[in-house]
Amino acid sequence: MDSEPKRRPGARRRAAESTPKRVVNYRQLRHPFTPQQVFSDDEVAALHDTALRVCEELGIRILLPEARAILRAAGARVVDDMVFIGRDLIAAALASAPHSVRLRAANPAREQVYETGAMLFTPGSGCPNVTDRQRGRRAGSLESYLETLKLHQTYDVIHILGPSAEPQDVPPALRHYAMMQGQMALSDKPMFVYARGRAQIEQSLEMIRIGLALSEDDFNTGAWAVTVINSNSPRLLDNPMAQGLIDFARAGQMSIVTPFCLAGAMAPVTVAGALTLQHAEALAAIALVQMTRSGAPVSYGGFSSNVDMKSGAPAFGTPEHVKMQIGAGQLARHIGLPWRSAAGAAANANDMQATTENMMGLWGGMMGHATAIIHAAGWLEGGLSFGYEKFINDIEALQIIAELCVKPSGAEAEIGFDAIAEVAPSGHFFAAAHTMSRYSTAFYAPLVADLSNFGTWEAAGAQTADQRATAIWQANLRDFKAPPGAAEAADRLADYIALKTAAGGAPPLE
């Protein structure tokens, strides 16, 4: 069944040199598929309503007095560190939250519009360790942080930078200098800034102004920095996260609000229960942003999945994860905001499990119509490691998805009646005029997939996808060229960093 195809590579190869290369824009993507549902509209409304009840009746514990004061001033009831946020206040916050945020970048061609319908990928982020086939698994360092930035910059399908590797060899009080300098020295994409306390945030934003030579007016034209704010589920907002929401809002920068609700551990064991908690925590954080500064950029978000029933370990790419992605998308549309989802793998190796998990999360994010799919490439061990070879293989998947954003032409010429007429029954199209004029740009050219037959593949060393990926990231690093203006940006930062370093830096907020 499904008989074997013809293979006639000869003609193809001969013509390959003289034909134009295919160019597809992977930089700005729009979702190709319509969003899906796991809940009825009534159920979504009930989930939303229950989340409002959680906010107003059960309350959210917010450790930062300043945050409580902002919410109290806006009308919330505060008892000790518990904040009870009424539905009117949340409705007001949802009314003022922007539906569309301009994410600015050093290179205008790398800008993004963060809104429903856009599809943005970020690399696996927040990983304490990195791993590759050449050097093994090790703690993240400045070297690996900078290497991973080069990899992010190399592939257009990565739309926002992320801290793939934690530079643990840089003292915590100085780490943000290295991270900001690295992003501006090596990339021209929208940047990520950690919310690790006011001093670091202020300095990081100052570095963006200096590095990119922005006037105050320039800086105010959109969000130049993106952060991810995790509530400490269930129902706790800690000091750095609350301060991050406030500081990013005041500065007009982008907070991506993300309760990390693992059903059965930090959240109820059901899909609907976990999403209710996620939704309540997200609404509270969005309220804090909007009560700090009405109209400040903010994204709804969720990274809900489940734990393994046997071990309590977090699981990703599970059916429950995918259902929560789709349900979260429904909740986001219910409140009218763009949202972030997440892919990623629990696997410990570059294996079929890792790919199955990440692919499920990518498709779940697409089915949930997420504006940002975070951890889309390279995230292993539930985020404890960033894998170089995994990153390359995941980029292949992202590029395939990016290609799906371009609809095929259905126009008459493309339908190819003439092409079909050109070839006799049981003939082949390799040399048809219709083929020759199109083949060099007709198809996606794989990054890491090896399509040679078994014999050829074996004779060439039987390299698996992770082995081939090693050569690819090595070539990416070897051939890397910083984008125009990046060296100048780094230069502009040098004095500022030297001065601040001499003054002891800025320790992170605990």
Next chain:
Amino acid sequence: MDSEPKRRPGARRRAAESTPKRVVNYRQLRHPFTPQQVFSDDEVAALHDTALRVCEELGIRILLPEARAILRAAGARVVDDMVFIGRDLIAAALASAPHSVRLRAANPAREQVYETGAMLFTPGSGCPNVTDRQRGRRAGSLESYLETLKLHQTYDVIHILGPSAEPQDVPPALRHYAMMQGQMALSDKPMFVYARGRAQIEQSLEMIRIGLALSEDDFNTGAWAVTVINSNSPRLLDNPMAQGLIDFARAGQMSIVTPFCLAGAMAPVTVAGALTLQHAEALAAIALVQMTRSGAPVSYGGFSSNVDMKSGAPAFGTPEHVKMQIGAGQLARHIGLPWRSAAGAAANANDMQATTENMMGLWGGMMGHATAIIHAAGWLEGGLSFGYEKFINDIEALQIIAELCVKPSGAEAEIGFDAIAEVAPSGHFFAAAHTMSRYSTAFYAPLVADLSNFGTWEAAGAQTADQRATAIWQANLRDFKAPPGAAEAADRLADYIALKTAAGGAPPLE
């Protein structure tokens, strides 16, 4: 970012013994997602119309005189071996083709309704070779054919049997005896029969009647056998395929019509062009079925993908493949018939490429709303090998997809306001009453995924997903028990097979 979760496995493990196991029906699945589009409705209509022009103006070459005679009698124009099929004839065929086919099986609980909205998976099929980590890559044999049947039977998410391994050590004239006997001796699912000439088909159907002790009336209640008919693209229907269409139609058995159109090789280089050819060939085959016997079971189908631009090798799981899956689904809905799609991998190893390719094909089939997704598990090397470990890992993906067919409950109790109220801020839900009463059945339990953390995983031998899969298929084979009645079915066949074997068997039609 996305801070690390709590892990509290203790309570979980202690309670695990006394709680009920989760049961989800993977046997009969309905598509959980709405179908997608790559073409506008006008474009679909234009594609269909162009395919009609191919049938009536360019014609299909049909080698079998009997098939030409049937179509000529129905009004087609025949010139030598070229058959020109008018749109009236095709419209009549589409009007009589059933929209729903009952696929019968030895076990009534394994029956399927083959119709739009159903989602059926078949194993990787038609492979000349098999490969596993224990015994390496080798030619398919009766032993491997029977082993793969045991694997198909083990997993409910495989809905129709398929010839995963070609039993090349059985003489071609006797092979169908071994294959039919194997299917009935080891499984109670809907069976696959190769269309390798009238004598083999008649004998295979006779074996179904004898093995399952069916009366003529029983046999006529639905389709007991499924075959896949590949046209020899472009525009050729060879002798065994044409005879298969005729013989299956006459016997009321199921033909899944499948042009195998690789864009750039056996089909035009564009998505629309390849689909036009696919559609024309499928329509011609459906016409032959319906003109043979009005109302005979038949499925529309397509296995269109593209070749690699560099080598001419077939590629799977590519963006073009996915677009063709979605476009083929649109064409199937346009003509109102259920259709088959295909997943599968071009990769030569159990690696990330293999999984990326298969996952893209699985999701493409879902986006295209295919009734059957063939080659859904274990298909490597573009079908030249069936991989045992690949099969197990693909089954994991299929089971996750099967879980997605069950919507989460959005009902009030599930929403878990009380559960959220039960746990203090920053506490955990491991021991919550809401969790304890549900956790043992809340989540999908992985088949091969290992969710332990890196240290535990490494200490346990750092087994990758393909290594773990070896132990799983070995256990499946070791623990295999044939379903009730299977031994009796095989017994009933013994005399028939001995008799026919003594008479020299039935050589396949060339």
